[in-house]
Amino acid sequence: MIKIKGSGQRMKGNARFKDGGFEQVPHSIHNYLKFRLITGNDLNVYIFLYQYDNVNYGYAFPNTKQIALETGLSDKTVKACTKNLENVGLIRKGKSSYQPNKNVYYVDLPLQVEELLRQVPDAIEKYQEREVKFKREAKEEKERLTVYLVEKEERDTSEVSSRTVPPLIKTEEEPKYMVTKGS
Known part of the structure; x- marks a missing residue:
């Protein structure tokens, strides 16, 4: 895939285009x-x-x-x-x-x-159908996201509460220290 670094300059309002060039x-x-x-x-x-x-x-x-x-x-x-x-x-x-x-x-x-719409009135009807479909799909997507986030929060919360602290490992015998005189 080709990767091109853009100019980084805004096109709209660019002084370079005020006197032509577009x-x-x-x-x-x-x-x-x-x-x-x-x-x-x-x-x-x-x-x-x-x-x-x-x-x-x-x-x-x-x-x-x-x-x-x-x-x-x-x-x-x-x-x-x-x-x-x-x-x-x-x-x-x-x-x-x-x-x-x-x-x-x-x-x-x-x-x-x-x-334009006077000449092709069915175009607005088709557009409105697509718009209704778009809004419905957007609403469904938002609902799916909400359900996902709630379920994720529940999973995260249950994972934290189900974690137990592992017991400390004890050795059978405590080490003995030798105490010497003068130390």
Whole structure:
């Protein structure tokens, strides 16, 4: 396993990023993950396309192999991700006017949660089901921990009380000391 020592510097509020050197991603993208409309791989591709979105042209134009290389994903995964991102309205795919056989990607802002849920109302229901399950499992885990701690305390207490002090070993005959005159 590779072990890398991090920078140890906080990213948020770091002066190094005040004048660029990073891309801001809207908080609302989290809702797409939360409601399982996109995966972590989809987000990886979305951020990559966002970073390569050329302001002068109005779109990003990397090919699938470049996206795969830069994101660490396979070509097949990249194709699935771009298709899903297109399906959920985060990107629009088009053809380059300069090279008709080349795809271009228009990277759109994520919807705000209200609009997103209006368009996919079953997503909130599924999320709420997962939330109820999560809370139930957390409660059960807490109860198991409480039972474990009580049982452990009882075991520890009974072990201490059941310990007996071993009897002193006595020899049959006490040693005799010789007392001499003048000593």
